[in-house]
Amino acid sequence: MKVKGKWYLFIGILIVGLLLTSGSTLAQGPSENVDVYGSENDYPEKCNNGRACYTNIQNAVNAVDSSGKIHVKAEEYNENEISISNPLDVIGEDKSTTIIDAGGNQHGFYSRTDSIGIAGFEVTNFLSHAVNLQDGSKSIISNNIIDPGSPALSAIQAFSKVSNVEVSHNKMYGVGIRAYLGSCDNWEITNNTIDIENNAHHGIVGGGSNYLIEYNDIRNSGYPGDAGNHQAIDTYQFGSPSDWMIQYNTIYGNEDGIQIEGSDHEVRFNSIHDNSNAGLIKLDSKIYATLNFWGDPDGPTVDWTDTSEVDYSGGGDKIVGSEDSVFYSPWISGPDVDPDEEGIQIDTNSTLPGVQLPTSVNITVAPVGPKPTTEKGNEGYINQAIWGSNQLEGKDTITVNKGYYTGAEEEVTKPADIKSETCPECSADLTRIDSEVNLGSNDVQLGKKGHGFTITGNVTVSEEVDASSVHINWNDIMEGNVVNKGSGLLDAGYNYWGGRNPEEATSGNVNTEPSFDVSVCAIQGYLENNPTAGPQEANAALVAGNLAPGELTPRERAKIYLSDFGVEEEEAYTFIEDYGAVNINESFENTEDYGSMINSLTGYGFGPAGGAGGMLNKQVAGGAGSYKGSTVAATYDVGETIEVDFNLSDFQGDPVKGEHAVVTVSRLKEGEEEEITTLKPADYEEESYTADIDTEGFMPGHYRIYIDLSNGTSAEMIVKVEG
Known part of the structure; x- marks a missing residue:
């Protein structure tokens, strides 16, 4: 193909600047600038700027000094195996019209040196690799289109110990990135679109340590029946992979999403969905894969290979591994930014590579899988959700599924709504936080009507916070105190204080009115049966008649019964959820011992x-x-x-x-x-x-x-x- 029209010269620094604005940086240093024109027509006319001119890329590469720059004008170049032995940049005028046709030969570019830059090309019609990096480090491959047009091996291949490579803003079709033959360390792979087109290739496979893989679209790796062989992202087991950070990627339509070997990897803030066999496969040591979207608001489907049943059925992409090898709770559950599309959509701009998360996301916490630990060393599912929300922009919603939680002390440092899930039973009584809670931001809501908690630790508002923007409502605050160290009046109304005087359970400038003399679940139950009544009317009615101040609700009574038989508090919550508080109380009242009670609940x-x-x-x-x-x-x-x-x-x-x-x-x-x-x-x-x-x-x-x-x-x- 020959591009028609009047030719003009690009000053080298202009093209480099354009690449910089797209997020890519090419190797820099003292340079000799040369131009390449593919056509010999009017050739002398185009070389009147005093720079050397060539009609093919290889001749220009051979002539340029180290750290030089070769500016290639838009045209089709029938070249292959362009061999680079000195550090330099090869810059195409326009990736859509500056075409390297390898003519069915093995490679487009071939390098054995450090610090090369290749940008602005479409590389096509090759059999093996568009860019073959045999040695060296600190190379940058950016802003290219790579499409072999027929089966080939890879877009970018690295042998030996090729390290410190940046691959960004490329579009790859039918082939991906292979950096596994040797210890290829310190790669950054960002902002690429990699469509394997259902070929038997990985999207990205690497064998070294310290990889950053972010903001990529990786899709269609493998083909039906190819499960377990080719993944969107794979760590190569013989290269001692470690310390990979995989984040903000969209990984979908593959046979397998991510397969991880090695240690100290982290997979977070990705959209992993509609992968046929599995979204994530973990083959050895543990991995953190919290705070991802798995294609379903209820999270992933988890199938430990050494147990006989599915361990968690969230409905999203499957996680496969040995028992408790993957930390997966909490996860991102929404919001749906495009409800007209089939399935939940959380990417706000599908025209850009990777997942562009909404300004505000929903994070779901469930007591499933191993408990994660935050970077500050705080263990617990809620802690991890708070940490994740702190990393994102906007005001997030953290929804805590019913259960018993022992870690929530990670400081909230940005606006957030923290609430329990919606469930048929009163969620405040079924969602317990046995931990301190630290609110270090304005505009935080902890609990709300129908979505409260039972809290046993102190709730503290930090000094730098405008406490008048913080709300703590519709919770049973059983043992700990509410402490306001910030400025302004803290709203802590509509709470039950465990039978205590609210003034004795607070410190600082705190408004506790209205307060309840009975649990919030009792109040909510009354309001459901008396829809015209208000919360204070419900409190007065319950105190006067049905439930005296401090009297136990059925769930509280069931917890005491179970505790008398040595049942730990966390297990007691599971009992109540599975069998119901009323059934448990009736069983205890009609049987003489723990075994008889369990038999009456579970049957023979x-x-x-x-x-x-x-x-x-x-x-x-x-x-x-x-x-x-x-x-x-x-x-x-x-x-x-x-x-x-x-x-x-x-x-x-x-x-x-x-x-x-x-x-x-x-x-x-x-x-x-x-x-x-x-x-x-x-x-x-x-x-x-x-x-x-x-x-x-x-x-x-x-x-x-x-x-x-x-x-x-x-x-x-x-x-x-x-x-």
């Missing part, structure tokens, strides 16, 4: 007598067919005896003897209620329960067998009776 486990086979004498492994989507356990002829034989075990796996059990058989009739045909007790003999069902006189069809126990536990099976 059923199993076949002898520990093998099924609970029916003709039961077939895998079933004997199906009935309306349910498995048919066994098939009998009319007149055959259905022998039911089972044992029971409690929550500790011990056998249960002498339980009252009843076996019921009902005929299943299309469009009609079930018709009971048999009802008889099961006999207990030699640690098993038995009942024989005579099918003489049964109509052919399907029957449901129920086994009901006196404590409410039940089991059921479907059988077929044939005529």
Whole structure:
């Protein structure tokens, strides 16, 4: 291709300046400036500036001194293996029209030296690498288009110990970056678009330490069925990779997103979504991957390879690794900046590489996965969320899912809303912060109506804060104090103070009115049942009638019951969430010991007598067919005896003897209620329960067998009776 039109000269420093404004810096130093014109037409006319002129790039490279600059005018150059042996910059006039066609040969550029700069080209029609860095350091590859046009190996390849390389503002198609053959350390890969176009290549693979990978779009690495082989980002295991920072990237549409080996890596503030097999694979030591968006507001799906079940089902991209090898909570959950698009969108400018996060983001905290520790050494999920919010611009929302949290002392240093999640039950009673809370910024909200906390540590507003812009509301502040060291009046109204006088639980200039004499959950429950009432009216009504000051709510009473049996507070919260406070209290009141209480909540486990086979004498492994989507356990002829034989075990796996059990058989009739045909007790003999069902006189069809126990536990099976 030949570019038509009047030629003009670019002064070298102008082009370098343009590259600088795009975020790229080329190697600098004393230079000899030369020009390259691909066409010989009017060649003398173009060389009247006193600088040397050449008709091909290789001749110019051979002639220029170290640290020189070669300015290549927009045209198509049929060159390949452009060999560079001195530090210099090769600068194309315009990456869209300054084209290097390698003619189906191996490489575009080939370098064995330090401090080269390549910018402003489209490199195409190569078989191996557009830029092959065989040795050296401190090179910069920026502002290029790299598209081989047919299968090739990589856009940029590094051998040996090529280090301190910057790759920025490039567009790569079908090929990516390979820097893994040797210890290629200290690479910065930023602001690139890398579309592998479903080829069998990585987007970025490196084998060294200290990589910064940020603000890149990396997509379509690998192809269907290629899971585990090619990733958007991969650390090469034989290069001793360590200390990679992967942040603000958009990683999507790949077979695998990120595969990490080595140590001391961090993956944060990325948008990782719609990767077919996994968003992140961790192969050895632990990695921090908190504060990422995983394609779903509820976070990633976590599948530890050494456990039998999915460990957390958030709905987003999958995290794969050995148990507790990845720190993933908290995560970014929104907001959705483009609700008209399918799925949640958090990138505010898709025309730029990487993820451009909204000014204000939603960060979700859940007590799942290993507990992270912030850079200040504060352990805990809430601490990590506060640290993450402090790094971002704007006022973020930190939503804390129900649970028991022991670390929230990381100082809040910018505006934020910190609230508990929305749930059917009162979230303040189910979301406990057993920690100090330090508010070091104006415009902070801690708790709000329907989204409060139970807090046991001090809540402190720092000296430099305008406390009149801080609000602490709708919480149960049980033990700690609220301390205002800032200026202005601190709003701490609409809180329950654990039965204490609010004046004795505060320090500094704090407004506590209105305050509650009962828990905020009791207030909210009253308001839900009396929608025209106000909070103070609810407080007065509860004090006067239903709940005296300081009286325990059902959840508080359940916690005390569980504590009496040695259940730790964090585990007690899980019990209450799983089974409900009212059920737990009723179980304690109707049973004599902890084991009986647990059995009444969880029921007994059923199993076949002898520990093998099924609970029916003709039961077939895998079933004997199906009935309306349910498995048919066994098939009998009319007149055959259905022998039911089972044992029971409690929550500790011990056998249960002498339980009252009843076996019921009902005929299943299309469009009609079930018709009971048999009802008889099961006999207990030699640690098993038995009942024989005579099918003489049964109509052919399907029957449901129920086994009901006196404590409410039940089991059921479907059988077929044939005529």
